[in-house]
Amino acid sequence: MIATGRNASPxxxxxxxxxxxxxxxxxxxxxxxxxxxxxxxxVDSPDGVLYWPDGIIPYTFPSxxxxxxxxxxxxxMARWEEQTCIxxxxxxxxxxxxxxxxxxxxxxxxxxxxxxxGMYAFQPQPISIGANCMSIDxxxxxxxxxxxxxxxxxxxxxxxxxTVKYENINxxxxxxxxxxxxxxxxxxxxxxxxDYKSIMHYGPKYWSSNGKPVMLTKDPAYQSVIGKAKTVxxxxxxxxxxxxxxxxxxxxxxxNGGVNGGKPTRECFCLCPDGFMGTFCQIPVPGFQxxxxxxxxxSWHYANGNCYKFFPSVAVDYEIxxxxxxxxxxxxxxxxxxxxxxxxxxxxxxxxxxxxxxxFWAGVKRRAGETAYxxxxxxxxxxxxxxxxxxxxxDADGCATTNGQSLxxxxxxxxxxxxxxxxxxxDSDCGGRYRLTSTSVSIQSPGFPAGYPSSTNCQYVLQxxxxxxxxQDDYGKLSCYYSEPFIVQ
Numbered sequence: 001m002i003a004t005g006r007n008a009s010p011x012x013x014x015x016x017x018x019x020x021x022x023x024x025x026x027x028x029x030x031x032x033x034x035x036x037x038x039x040x041x042x043v044d045s046p047d048g049v050l051y052w053p054d055g056i057i058p059y060t061f062p063s064x065x066x067x068x069x070x071x072x073x074x075x076x077m078a079r080w081e082e083q084t085c086i087x088x089x090x091x092x093x094x095x096x097x098x099x100x101x102x103x104x105x106x107x108x109x110x111x112x113x114x115x116x117x118g119m120y121a122f123q124p125q126p127i128s129i130g131a132n133c134m135s136i137d138x139x140x141x142x143x144x145x146x147x148x149x150x151x152x153x154x155x156x157x158x159x160x161x162x163t164v165k166y167e168n169i170n171x172x173x174x175x176x177x178x179x180x181x182x183x184x185x186x187x188x189x190x191x192x193x194x195d196y197k198s199i200m201h202y203g204p205k206y207w208s209s210n211g212k213p214v215m216l217t218k219d220p221a222y223q224s225v226i227g228k229a230k231t232v233x234x235x236x237x238x239x240x241x242x243x244x245x246x247x248x249x250x251x252x253x254x255x256n257g258g259v260n261g262g263k264p265t266r267e268c269f270c271l272c273p274d275g276f277m278g279t280f281c282q283i284p285v286p287g288f289q290x291x292x293x294x295x296x297x298x299s300w301h302y303a304n305g306n307c308y309k310f311f312p313s314v315a316v317d318y319e320i321x322x323x324x325x326x327x328x329x330x331x332x333x334x335x336x337x338x339x340x341x342x343x344x345x346x347x348x349x350x351x352x353x354x355x356x357x358x359x360f361w362a363g364v365k366r367r368a369g370e371t372a373y374x375x376x377x378x379x380x381x382x383x384x385x386x387x388x389x390x391x392x393x394x395d396a397d398g399c400a401t402t403n404g405q406s407l408x409x410x411x412x413x414x415x416x417x418x419x420x421x422x423x424x425x426x427d428s429d430c431g432g433r434y435r436l437t438s439t440s441v442s443i444q445s446p447g448f449p450a451g452y453p454s455s456t457n458c459q460y461v462l463q464x465x466x467x468x469x470x471x472q473d474d475y476g477k478l479s480c481y482y483s484e485p486f487i488v489q
Contacts (some may be wrong), residue, residue, distance in 0.1 A: 018051035076139030085246035173207035203227020287428025330424030334363035345404030359418035364400035
């Protein structure tokens, strides 16, 4: 079985600020289908998805791949390795001798992108990632197939969550929307629900013959979400951890829907669902009650309640770096938890693969004549989070650079050959779903009462259950009427 890749949906440039309000009649309740856990299929199974022994996936690159292309693929691999026990390793003669059999992914610099599901019986196993597919999200998607994941909308329960408009599908592509049941196959879910945010989900117009949507989400809040994933989703990671039994020896007290995960070293950690963070997912992120898609917008990255923007090739002093970040609504990057440190290290490592820039300004400063190290909000640095090395002089301000491994304090006036990472809190005022009842709810747009920020796109979904209705007066005020007026400001 071969999975064809995601079509890249072109995005227009020059976005303008706009506010989208979606009114929905009727309530929606997401159904999570509880299913017994499946055991791994063995190599001789003619029907199931086969998994790579011990989660080790060897690979080779074609000689036609450039260094940049190889690095880009390795970044996609790292995204799976961060949250699972999957480990991608180069195929070597030593590995062949150790395994006693030929078993590896053979990357092809093809015209199209495709990958087989799971470990194929005939090896080596081709996976096509050509120039047209050389984006990190597409690579993660194709690697997801190789790991053993199907397209989300191929699940047998998909009709509970989406409506497929077959009349809008290119006739030659209708098979891409067949469920595994239609194909006479089986596929375990490992007790994971249908995931609109999965990296394995198609966009609403993929393979459309007429430009109209091919899929409509039955929960309308997710119509603009499907197919937009930038990386491995929470339930993608949960699926792989369960399929490969990454956490079978783990018993961490994960909270708020967090799930035990495991690394190749069998190190245990909590996989936190969207809207929660902390070692045990014990910390709710502001907006967790209503945010649908934890997305920071174009060129920003969301993680642990924050948004990050990388400027990898900006050689400026600390003051200019701070001004740059302030102009983007944030501060020079800092951290207050081990999870933030880990995320930062992983992203700096990725950036080094892509650009060879390995050092960035960090939002840590020591004032002249003082010994305290301060963050941009003037709180004290937790020195236990990252080793710190003082290279400056005590009679001058000291500013930090970091490679993700340590902090180096030196003169704030240097212009090192490194970059800048800006950071700001996730804006929980930008969009979300609000289920309206008889209780008053205040909805505030970003920047209120000041002007709506430029290049911002916030979608608010207001849902009511009959006999309630939503109306808008001439001044833009929204009201939900039941037995008493309900005002949304």
